[in-house]
Amino acid sequence: MQVEKFSYDNQIVKQFMIAAVTFAIVGMLVGLIIAVQLYVPDLNLGIQYITYGRIRPLHTNAVIFAFVGNIIFAGIYYSLQRVCKTRMWNDNLSQFHFWGWQLIILAAAISLPLGITTSKEYAELEWPIDLMIAIVWLSFGANMFGTIIKRREKHIYVAVWFYIATFVTITVLHVVNSIEIPVGLFKSYSVYAGVQDALVQWWYGHNAVAFFLTTPYLGLMYYFLPKAANRPVYSYRLSILHFWALIFLYIWAGPHHLLYSALPDWAQSLGTVFSIMLIAPSWGGMLNGLLTLRGAWDRVRDNPILKFMVVAVTAYGMATFEGPMLSLKSVNAISHFTDWTIAHVHVGALGWNGMLSFGILYWMVPKMWGTELYSKKLANSHFWISTLGIVFYAVPMYWSGIAQSLMWKQFTPLGVLQYPNFLETTLQIIPMHIIRSFGGLLYFLGMFMLVYNLMKTAKNGKFIKNEDAEAAPYEKDSDKLKRGTIHRWLEKRPVKFALLSLVVVLIGGLVEIVPTFLIKSNIPTIAAVKPYSPLELQGRDIYIREGCVSCHSQLVRPFRSETERYGEYSKAGEYVYDHPFLWGSKRTGPDLARVGKKYPNVWHYLHLEDPRQMSPGSIMPRYPWLLTQTLDVSTTPAKINAMRTLGVPYEKDYENFANQDLEKQANEITKDLINNGIPAESDKDIIALIAYLQRLGADIKVNQAIIK
Amino acid sequence: MLSEHISRIEGIAVYPIISLIVFSILFAAAIVWVFRLDKKYLARMENLPLDTNFDNNPEGIKFQNNSEIKNEIEK
DSSP states (O other), X not given: OOOEEEEEEOHHHXXXXXXXXXXXXXXXXXXXXXXXXXXXXXXXXXXXXXXXXXXXXXXXXXXXXXXXXXXXXXXXXXXHHHHHTSOOSOHHHHHHHHHHHHHHHHHHXXXXXXXXXXXXXXXXXXXXXXXXXXXXXXXXHHHHHHHHHTOSSSSOOHHHHXXXXXXXXXXXXHHHHTOEEESSTTOEEESSOHHHHHHHHXXXXXXXXXXXXXXXXHHHHHHHHHHHHXXXXXXXXXXXXXXXXXXXXXXXXXXXHHHHTTSOHHHHHHHHHHHHHTHHHHHHHHHHHHHTTTTOHHHHHHOHHHHHHHHHHHHHHHHHHHHHHHXXXXXXXXXXXXXXXXXXXXXXXXXXXXXXXHHHHHHHHHHHTTSOOSOHHHHHHHHHHHHHHHHHHHHHHHHHHHHHHHHHHOBOTTSSBSOOSHHHHHHHTHHHHHHHHHXXXXXXXXXXXXXXXXXXXXXXXXXXXXXXXXXXXXXXXOOOOOSSHHHHHHHTOHHHHHHHHHHHHHHHHHHHHHHHHHHGGGSOOOTTOOOOOHHHHHHHHHXXXXXXXXXXXXXXXXXXXXXXXHOSOOOGGGGTTOSSOOOOSBOSSOOOTTOTTTSOHHHHHHHHHOHHHHSTTOOOOOOTHHHHSBOOGGGHHHHHHHHHHTTOOOOTTHHHHHHHHHHHHHHHHHHHHHHTTOOOOTTBHHHHHHHHHHHTTHHHHHHHHHHO | OHHHHHTTSTTTTXXXXXXXXXXXXXXXHHHHHHHTSOHHHHHHHHHTTSOOOTTTSTTOOXXXXXXXXXXXXXX
């Protein structure tokens, strides 16, 4: 048989690696800054562009899509060529993918601090960037399938299945969650409202974690862990089961509990069973990874790469056990809205994604530069400082999450809240936040050890831009193996394989998505709930721009501890005009669903100017720019039109005199402020924000007053 | 709050049942499937990422199975 000579493209891998490490440092630095801002609120130096609400999404987007994203691409471009025994399909497409992705990151890094955001978590980028993501993502998919189709190896290795599932599912998630109506170039409204928007967003959010942070990394684990251990994977059978069970269950088991919890008992139990079932494939994968090291455990002691990988796989096991536990209602009642969630995601992010990335980088760089790692000792130090960093990060966060939650729920023997002032519970956990940022600092410092070590390694060797290889061409009839033909048939056909993966994923998707679309007609409208006035609508967009949703929820849960603190629990009908929903996922500050009319206008004015004037010790940043920036009312007609398109019942032609109403309402608020000794001006941002805050929950309060 | 409205959707209870049945069938099929796989094929796939030259060694197998790894360890 004639052997063909060809070469692997290492250049593209190198580019993605450099981008990944660079953005890891940037993303972690931003993370460190926001962690410190939580106890030094003036760390934004009075600059709006680096205030917590604006740069918290910058941190999450940078570490997820810039750091982890670039590592995924580097790892896939390295391993896919080698298991397919061919060069990437098209070098130009590889370059287009690389530069396109970096351009998206640049656009995110500029737009998020400017307050250009949709406010939907991990999908904050506005519609022009959403379109760029779609194009670049498809170019990656085309390149991957092109490579798989022209491969020389007949069979498709399990790692590649995970890559295919990643591509297929992320495409579906991104498209469904990003359907929005543009209002100008930098602003759009989600087509979904309220409860429906929440369901779509968390279907996306949960599965973005599953198919961006998990499945591609499992693919990388199945390639790089056997390489680093020089052992075949423990069980190929288990990897097949792992794959199909995981992609089937993941897409809907996680949020399943959210959907069906008030169904009859048997259905509830079934929902819980499904969530718990996800532990099985997750742990199957973890054990498959760890057992790959059978007989090589002695090498873990002196091989830093294996150390990183063992901690990564262990962290994966811990996070995937914790996830289903958090989906139990009784646990969720305590964990939701607290630092517990932050601890959970960082065990996954720092442990699983970070540590596996470092292991892969330490393995790939010497190979690609044809040399040995510059310093094992330094890599070992990096391992220890990162591991300690994770401990110092996660433990205080668990502690503070549980402590704060219990304080929120604590009643005195007389039956009143023991800590009625929310701030008291915030101040209690500040020491934990200080320790957490120390843990983050340790992890961050480790990055510089990695950079130094890898740069020295590269200097010692010579970069192999095109790595020579040879393999026999793929002949259709050379398969002499007879049994187990169905799966072999399937995996020789990547396109059909991708379609089947899509079907499997969609079964789960449909189970959740169909009720999501049916629910719109099942939400009773509450007569007292009216669309936002033009000024309130503008105020709401300022609330979105400033990222208030990062720290304030708008969802009172039906617990006595919450109705006592905030008022009547939230009803689905209250959110029917909320494009997008602003429920939030974290209560760093109190819930705002019922804050309307609770305080006078002047309180909000002074509180936004400097929160510590009204609440001594508050950790909320100051927003002095809201007092001086002029509200842009030129967008009002377009916003009213867009909302009407989405079904919000504004009267015909209302857009033509909406700004008159806006001015009228602004003047009323300003007059009230002036009467209270505040030299306010009616055309400033703060007036619109106050109007919005005073509206929150007010409809229901009016309703109750009428009933009484 | 959510579940209250979801439970009003007609025939909603059938969703989890369909899911469970579909999943059970798929899972059972997958188990049968993997245990019917050819051992040589499995060994070849397991060795795919490792640097083995399949062309000189048609089976392309560096480690035949787990017992061989065990033997290697004992050596």
